[in-house]
Amino acid sequence: MKPNIIVNSSDIYKDWNYLHEHGETAFQEVETTKYLAKRLSEMGASFELFENMTGMIVTLGSGSPVIGVRSDIDALKQTYKRKTSVFHSCGHDAHMSIVLALVQYFVNNPDKLKGTLKVIFQPAEETVTGAEKVIKSGKLPHLDVLYGLHVTPESEVRAKQAMPMLPAAATRTLWLTIRGKAAHAGTPQLGANVIDAFTNLNEKLRRIKLNTNLPYSVTTTMVHAGESSNIVPDYGTFAIDFRTQTNELMDILEKEIFDAIDSAQEGDIKISIDGNDLSPAAIPSVKANTVMEQSIIDILGAEGVVEPKPNQGGDDFHFYAYDGLAKESTMLGLGCNLNPGLHIPNMTFEKSSMIDGAKIMIAAVKNTPSEFD
Numbered sequence: 001m002k003p004n005i006i007v008n009s010s011d012i013y014k015d016w017n018y019l020h021e022h023g024e025t026a027f028q029e030v031e032t033t034k035y036l037a038k039r040l041s042e043m044g045a046s047f048e049l050f051e052n053m054t055g056m057i058v059t060l061g062s063g064s065p066v067i068g069v070r071s072d073i074d075a076l077k078q079t080y081k082r083k084t085s086v087f088h089s090c091g092h093d094a095h096m097s098i099v100l101a102l103v104q105y106f107v108n109n110p111d112k113l114k115g116t117l118k119v120i121f122q123p124a125e126e127t128v129t130g131a132e133k134v135i136k137s138g139k140l141p142h143l144d145v146l147y148g149l150h151v152t153p154e155s156e157v158r159a160k161q162a163m164p165m166l167p168a169a170a171t172r173t174l175w176l177t178i179r180g181k182a183a184h185a186g187t188p189q190l191g192a193n194v195i196d197a198f199t200n201l202n203e204k205l206r207r208i209k210l211n212t213n214l215p216y217s218v219t220t221t222m223v224h225a226g227e228s229s230n231i232v233p234d235y236g237t238f239a240i241d242f243r244t245q246t247n248e249l250m251d252i253l254e255k256e257i258f259d260a261i262d263s264a265q266e267g268d269i270k271i272s273i274d275g276n277d278l279s280p281a282a283i284p285s286v287k288a289n290t291v292m293e294q295s296i297i298d299i300l301g302a303e304g305v306v307e308p309k310p311n312q313g314g315d316d317f318h319f320y321a322y323d324g325l326a327k328e329s330t331m332l333g334l335g336c337n338l339n340p341g342l343h344i345p346n347m348t349f350e351k352s353s354m355i356d357g358a359k360i361m362i363a364a365v366k367n368t369p370s371e372f373d
Contacts, residue, residue, distance in 0.1 A: 003298050003366070005359045007101045012354050015039065015100050019093040023075030023086040026124035029054040032073050032096075036121050039100055043107045050123075050137055055130070057139055058119035060106050065115040065372045067365055068146035068326060070317055071099035072125035080345035087345045090126065091151035091338070094354050098149065101358040102365070114370050118143065124316075128171070128279040131319035144372040145288050146326035147364050148317045149357060151349055152333040153341050156309055159350045160300055162360060163308045163333030164292035169215075169243045170250040170281035171314030174273055176261070178225070181268040182234035191232035192268035194225050198238060201264035201271070205240065208256045214245040215312060216253055237274075243312045247281045247322070279314035280322040287372065288330035295363035296332075299356055306335070313342070328372065332360060 024032050033054045040047050040058060047058040055073060073096055075088045088094075099119060106113045118140060124130030134140060150166055157163055178198055183191025205218050218240065225236030242257060244250040265271050296305050320326040336353030340346075 003363060005105070005299070005362050007105060007355060007358045007362070009355050011104065012097045012101050012358060013351060015097040016093055016351065016354065019096055020088050023088045023093070025077050025086055026074045026127040026130065027053055029073050029123050036073070036096065036100070040103065043104050045103050045107050048139060050134070050139065053133060054123040055121045055134070058103055058121070060103070060117040060119070061110065061113045061115055063115050065144035065368060065370060066118065066141055067115060067368050068118045068120060068140070068143040068320070069099060069102060069361065069365065070120040070122055070146060070148045070320070071095040072130070073121050074124055074126050074130070076126055076343060078345050089343050089345050089347045091342065091349065092125070094151050094349070094357070095149055096121065098354050098357045098361060102361050105362050106365070112366055114368065117365060128277055128314065128316040131316035132323070135319065135323055135325055140325060143320070143326040144328065145291070145368055146320050146329040147288070147292065147361060148329070148331040149334055149361060150315065150331055151336050151338055154335070154337045154339050156311070157306050157333055157335030159335050159337045159353050160356065161304050161306045161335035162296045162300065163306045164289045164296060164330060165284065165308045166282065166315070166331045166333040167245070167284070167308050167310045168282045168315045168318060168331070169245055169310070169312045170247050171241065171243045171279045172250065172254065173275070173277045174240045174257070175275035176238055176240070177272050177274055178236045178238065179270045180234045183232040185230040185232060188232050191234065193232045194236040194269065195233060197264055197269040198223060198225065198236060201260060204260040204264060205257065208253070208260065210249065210253060210256070212249060214249060215310060216242070216244040216249060217312060218242045218253070218257065243314065245281060245310055247283070250281065279316050280318045282318050282331065283321045283329065285321070285328040285330055288328040291367050292330050292332055292364050295360050295367050298363045298367070299359045308333070332357070332364070334360070
């Protein structure tokens with residue numbers, strides 16, 4: 001028998017309509033934060049804004065277990081039909097609308113909540129820097145379990161289906177500067193061409209082979225060098241994106257990449273690392289996954305459960321477990337007939353799936369055992 005979880009679909013659609021039209025980029029989610037604060041105040045939910053950054057933490061209930069629910073709140077600046085704007089092309093508008101409905105449910109039904117519920121409206125997921133800032137703020141206690149969610153492309157999960165875990169990859173980006181020696185293009189032997197050095201390094205990166213059956217990738221995503229057609233360039237910048245299915249494999253791949261960078265430094269060619277961003281891979285939790293799977297069954301039936309499929313996307317949600325703040329964690333992969341894909345400005349999805357998502361997330365909180373050991 002399915003649990004009787006009632007959510008206000010009108011509020012969910014109203015929240016989504018506003019948030020969808022008012023997307024803001026990482027750490028600039030000022031109006032988004034104001035809207036969330038207004039809605040939470042209307043509900044009578046207790047919340048605390050972060051200092052010196054956008055977002056907030058909502059607190060409901062008390063005692064054990066301490067259950068966390070996280071929603072990301074930022075959007076992406078993109079160009080579509082020759083117009084640059086900010087789009088919620090990753091579905092964070094849906095995530096916020098779902099989690100607002102979850103807060104409203106437990107405000108209305110405090111007797112249904114065991115322990116303490118901490119709801120995190122987190123900025124800057126797209127730059128994979130928001131989660132660590134939330135952690136470093138000191139406003140979040142140790143969590144027995146943390147639940148997150150993400151709308152998922154139709155190619156992976158259809159509407160009325162969901163995955164109890166999104167096996168996100170570990171992702172890392174390096175921003176590098178390469179320096180050489182300038183010379184006239186007619187006497188290239190007198191210089192050290194950074195384009196030649198970059199080409200050499202790029203070939204080394206393409207030849208990296210790891211002894212694993214798990215997916216991984218190394219991709220040069222940005223490169224710039226030279227300002228004149230008759231001068232050997234002595235300065236350039238580039239970026240490398242690399243991904244693995246586990247955090248352990250990331251350590252191995254990172255060493256191979258750093259070795260390739262070191263070996264490309266010859267003579268007047270010097271390479272420096274200017275930035276190094278990590279988003280850890282999902283850390284599987286049998287306990288959290290079991291709760292989420294049962295919650296999907298409660299709402300969508302057994303036929304609604306889809307086996308988790310590894311993907312090469314990343315999410316800073318996994319920092320909470322990686323840094324030890326969340327003992328257990330999992331992220332719901334919500335099917336919603338999303339097309340053509342995430343991070344595409346004209347992305348669409350079935351809005352009624354937000355109702356299912358809210359009910360599943362509420363069920364997950366309700367299904368969390370008092371003793372999460």
